[in-house]
Amino acid sequence: MPPSIHLLHAPDGFVSVPIAVAMWAVTAVVLAIAVRRTNATLSERAVPLLGVMAAFIFAAQMFNFPVAGGTSGHLLGGVLAAILLGPWAGTLVMASVIAVQGLLFQDGGLVVMGLNIFNMGVIGTLGGYWLYRALAGLFGGEGRGRLPAAAIAAWVSVVAGAVSMSLQIGLTPDMPPLGLVLGAMVGVHVLIGIGEALITVAALAFIGVTRADLFELRDRSPQAA
């Protein structure tokens, strides 16, 4: 079997404390909004799916897949979570997974947890979801455009997350220059994003075949009933 799982997420020390604290503040605001919005819209029927999505994303993140040049990547899952649960509940699921990874498995630092949640969660669940909805509209609606829109949004979310991580590292004193980090990170994550797109599409296609009704949980708000 392969050697122990390399720690997957940014540890404390890669990003200066001021930047990490500022990102914690941004993430905290997003999480507070996510709690309020989820509270206003989440259907009770979606509750089991929150648990299942968190479990799936946790397990899938352990599954490093090879990309070129002795490097691996793993799923982030933000776009997938947002498509099924909506952007706000999806954000809470991503934050739960990343928090457990940091606190229980020492994967990802505590000072940088805010930026890890932002880079791997919020960018995908809010930005990626917004892009998904725009693309699905272009492709003739979610029914027809779900898979291609999800594939592109998933890929973009990984590259955007890598850009965000690069900015935080590159602006930290005593780190390599921003341009160098950015080039290296984007170069690798352009490939990792393909894996993200494939897994996201496969999961959505599987749900479409087995439980297509789950696609309707997201927009089912109590007020609309």
Place this chain on the structure above:
Amino acid sequence: MSDAPMTTDPNRTGPSRIGWVLGALAIVVAVMVAATFLRSGDPDGLNRVATDHGFIDADRGHPFSIIAGYVFPGLHEPMATIVAGLIGIAVVFGIAWVIGRLLARRRRSEG
């Protein structure tokens, strides 16, 4: 099986709900066990960049250690990773379920 009237409550998906959750969790556990044996042992994107560009040693580590690196202390591989994975799956499932439970609205029309 008959379509019993118990499925008329719009808040319920019927008796299949528990079955679906268990089935989905079985798939999740299968993914985790497959990851234990089949995952790439190469460093992931950020680790690779940090190694290539000489800042991997900036890692300041953690102030405490519980199941560090997805290896359950005191067990041999592959069980160390599998047990760690099972714990992680159970914990994140439970946390997300509780968050959902606390935030989801019951429909007023119920009953």
